[in-house]
Amino acid sequence: MSEQSLQDKVVIIVGASSGMGKATAVSFHKAGAKLVIAARNEKALNDLASELGGDVIVFPADARDVDAIEKLIEKTVQSYGRIDTLIYATGTNIPDRSLEKLTHETWEMMLAVNATGAFNCTKAVLPVMQSQKDGLIIYISSVSAKRADVSGVSYQASKHALTGLAHGTYLEQKKNGIRTSLIMPGLCDTPLVQQRPVPPSETELKKALQPQDVADACLYVVTAPSRVRIGELVMEPAGL
Secondary structure (H helix, E strand, C coil), X not given: CCHHHHCCCEEEEECCXXXXXXXXXXXXXXXXXEEEEEECCHHHHHHHHHHHCCCEEEEECCCCCHHHHHHHHHHHHHHHCCCCEEEECCXXXXXXXXXXXXXXXXXXXXXXXXXXXXXXXXXXXXXXXXXXXCEEEEEECCHHHCCCCCCCHHHHHHHHHHHHHHHHHHHHHHHHCEEEEEEEECCECCHHHHHCCCCCCHHHHHHCECHHHHHHHHHHHHHCCCCCCCCEEEECCCCC
């Protein structure tokens, strides 16, 4: 995989302020992409942009805010003229995730952040990619979309929703040259895992995936020939 293969490609990363999204932003910048990084945490975005240097646009936005996401897409096109790839790396979870503790409000919040935000981004970017007759949308999902685990029913439901969004979008839009891909990591050493009711042990975290592993997977998907669609890429830590 040549780093030059992303030279001058325009990439939006939603959820770039930490974890997998941040690692992906760093890797894509090194590979020559023109980046637009978005998240709610403006300070973290500015710190990342300072670390990376040139060809980075910071756009603070909540993926649940339709107007903000539409402005994100508009700003990118105004700045760079096109959008080659959008990566949805935003995600959240809560400690009180069991059915006994889950409330209607926390259920709605989980689906809004993990699934509706992805729909908002997809809906907003589609006209641009349709006009280009080219584009790739990557959704950072979870292995919990493949089997039940300790992540909780609201998290699992939201990740199953991403599967429907990704595959349904591809079915409708492949005629327009648009591809979608799901990256499905297992346990990864990010701040999110500390939201577990019982956080992973030090031994588990030593065996866990690292955010860079997910960034490398995104690079693999993006640099594949346009004739290739990697619909799902499941990643699990060996030995856990």
